[in-house]
Amino acid sequence: MASLSPEQVIEGQCQDWNRVAGGWEKWDRFFDEQMAFLNHRLVGDARLRTGLRVLDLGSGTGYPATLAAQVVGAKGSVVGIDLAQQMLDAAERKAASLQLSNLTFRAGDVTTLPFETASFDAVTTRFCLMFLPDIPKAVAEISRILKPNTWCAAAVWSAPDKNPYLKIPLDIIKQFVDIPAPDPTAPGIFRLAKPGELSAMLQQAGFIDISEQEFLSDVRFAEADQYFSSLMDIAAPIQNLWAKLSPERQSEAKQRIIHTAGQYRNGSAIALPIAVRMVAARKPG
Ligand SMILES: C[S@@+](CC[C@H](N)C(=O)[O-])C[C@H]1O[C@@H](n2cnc3c(N)ncnc32)[C@H](O)[C@@H]1O
Secondary structure: OOOOOHHHHHHHHHHHHHHOHHHHHHOHHHHHHHHHHHHHHHHHHOOOOOOOEEEEEOOOOOOOHHHHHHHHOOOOEEEEEEOOHHHHHHHHHHHHHOOOOOEEEEEOOOOOOOOOOOOEEEEEEEOOHHHOOOHHHHHHHHHHHEEEEEEEEEEEEOOHHHOHHHHHHHHHHHOOOOOOOOOOOOOOOOOOOOOOHHHHHHHHOOOEEEEEEEEEEEEEEOOHHHHHHHHHHHOHHHHHHHOOOOHHHHHHHHHHHHHHHHOOEEOOEEEEEEEEEEEEEEEOO
16 A cells, blocks of 8 residues: 555544544543553653643643643643644643643644744653654654753553553454554554664754653553453544454454453453553753
């Protein structure tokens, strides 16, 4: 298949994430409880403190933007940018319910940031950069909008083998339909899984003090069908593959996914491992 143009990637991402925005809002509390540790890690890696002006890239329904806004407080501010207005609508409702008046959201593309040069004190981004058509361009943009001597902190998915949480349905869908191996440089869930890849892009853009860690944990579910429904409600790229299956095959694949996930039961929970690549870097001052 011919590769997509950057504009087609952006348009596809926008449609995909708008489509699942309702699912993100439905499962918001559950995933916040399960994955808040990643937000805390990003807030730490970005060296957030009171008074800073922070930009959160691909903010979606507001992670880690909401925690960042709590940390920088009334003297600081956070802007979350995302392509998908419906994700941002959910984020805005959450910010209002949390009375976070220092948190605003703006629709836009991370590869062409609509902000002035040297206008932010920190950048955070969780599970966004791997979906961009031109990651080095976005990294150059991050460097442009950051003030000197400030930090960028990113979380991206590591390798599929270390992420049964995502790999289980992908493997099972592949049992039913032929999915060509993705181009390793094409945007997608595991585009930045390779160790050192995002770090090298940051270094190329002039960042220093780069750190990278594969951060291991799990997502815990009461039952395997809770895992299945929540993932299918929020994971736009997996939904796209799922749509290639006939209803009969979907029904069989669902049983297999639930059965496989059930093998991860540990005590009262089904604990599905995740591995997240945490990368932080400083713009020199
Ligand atoms: C998996 S969601 C992550 C949302 C949030 N950061 C979180 O961790 O819960 C990925 C988000 O990246 C956004 N995104 C993808 N490509 C983008 C781009 N080029 N510019 C801005 N946002 C983008 C999508 O719209 C989507 O909301």
